[in-house]
Amino acid sequence: MYDPSMRVLTVLELLQARETVTGAELARRLEVSPRTVQRYVARLQDLGIPVEGRRGVGGAYRLKPGFRLPPLMFTGEEALSLALGLQALRHLGLQALAPAAQAAGAKLGRTLPHPLRELVGALEDAVQLGASPGVVTTDAALLARLLEAVRAARTVGFEYVSLHGEATARAVDVYRAVHLGGRWYAVGWCHLRGARRCFRLDRMRGLSVQEESFTPPEAFDALAYLRATLSDLPPTHEISVWLASPPGELAGRVSPWHTDLTPEGGGARLKTQREDLEGFAAFVLGLGCDFRVDSPPQLREVFGRLAGRCAAAQAGHTLAHDPGPCAGRPAAG
Known part of the structure; x- marks a missing residue:
């Protein structure tokens, strides 16, 4: 699990996190014998860490009341985990926390010994975290208030x-x-519906924490509930379409709600989310300008089906009302 020096540091971390920790629990967590735990505690005491303990059945250890060691000691894996975790915040839709993450990363670097700081820096430079498709930007302040509640x-x-x-x-x-x-x-x-519900944070407005409290259900698996709920809903598609018309000419014709419309290549890039692709395709056709569908592929398939239906309808109109160039002429031969 760990080398001996890391086990000693783990004992210190557990003692700082808990008021008291039994020898049996330390032995179980570290996967060593109770006698070995006693040696680790003795090592900490030799380093000047005031660990107090009582022997015998149910013996436990604690740090001397009032003693607190700043958390400046990280293993290489711990430091890398923190550094990569800070980098990953933007990929959770929390771009607003990027400045705070950068500042925290700088503080982390200052706490590390020089060799470890260089190692973490090199590993950070060697890793690129690509943005995942469909990540929705979320208000970090709203999330913080929600977590407080x-x-x-x-x-x-x-x-x-x-x-x-x-x-x-x-x-x-x-x-x-x-x-x-x-x-x-x-x-x-949800008090309004009188049932369990899930809500997207990017659709919440003006969240406030109320005085009313509640008792959450025990052993409730929110992730499993959310997955089951979303599996019953129509899929939401991430749409990216280029329109051969500048944003100014589309003003008043394209709803700004959850829609990003930006200038691009003499036209406009439209990004949005929709469940009903056929309805969105009809909307795009109604704009009366050329366009190019970049995503999703399902939207291109919808336009293909619409084109086929339009061609069939046009062919039916031609057969019913247009006699054609040979109508009324005697058959050849």
């Missing part, structure tokens, strides 16, 4: 905006915050 088991109030832009006031007992499929969700009991 989860910790305190307090009801939250917010306005929730549906896919169609309709807003309803909600009061929810949130059991867990869950990140799944590039989005953050709140899972809990």
Whole structure:
């Protein structure tokens, strides 16, 4: 599991995290004998760490009350885990925390001994974390307030905006915050619906923590509930379409709700999310400008089906109303 020096440091970390820790628990966590735990404790005492203990059955250890060692000692794996975790924040849709993550990374670097700092820096430079498709930017401050409410088991109030832009006031007992499929969700009991529900954080507005408290259910698996719920919903597609018309000419014709419209190549790049691809395809055709579908592939398939239906309808119109160039002429031969 660890080399002996790492086991000694682990004993110190466990003692700092708990008021008292039994020798049996330390032995189990470190996968060593109780006698070996006694040697690790003695080593800490030799280093000047005031570890107090009582012997015998049920013996336990603790740090002298009031003693606190700053957490400046990290193993290489611990330091790398922290550094990569800070880098990964933006891939959880929390770009607003990027400055804080950079500052925390700088502080981490200052706490490491020079060889370890160089090692972590080299490993960071050797790793690239690509952005996952479909990651939705989430308000970090809103997430922080939500987590505060989860910790305190307090009801939250917010306005929730549906896919169609309709807003309803909600009061929810949130059991867990869950990140799944590039989005953050709140899972809990909705007072309005009188049932468990899940809510996307990017559709919440004006979240506030209420005075009302609740008792969360025991052993509730919010992730499993969310997966089961989402499997019953129509898929939400991430759409990226180039329109041969500048944004200014599309003003008033393209809804700004959950839609990103930016200039690109003499036209406009439209990015949005939709469940109904056929409805969106009809909307694009109604804009009356040339376009190119970059994603998703399913949208190109929808346009292909529409083109086939249009061709069939046009052919049927021609057969019914256009006699053609040979109509009324005697048959050849």
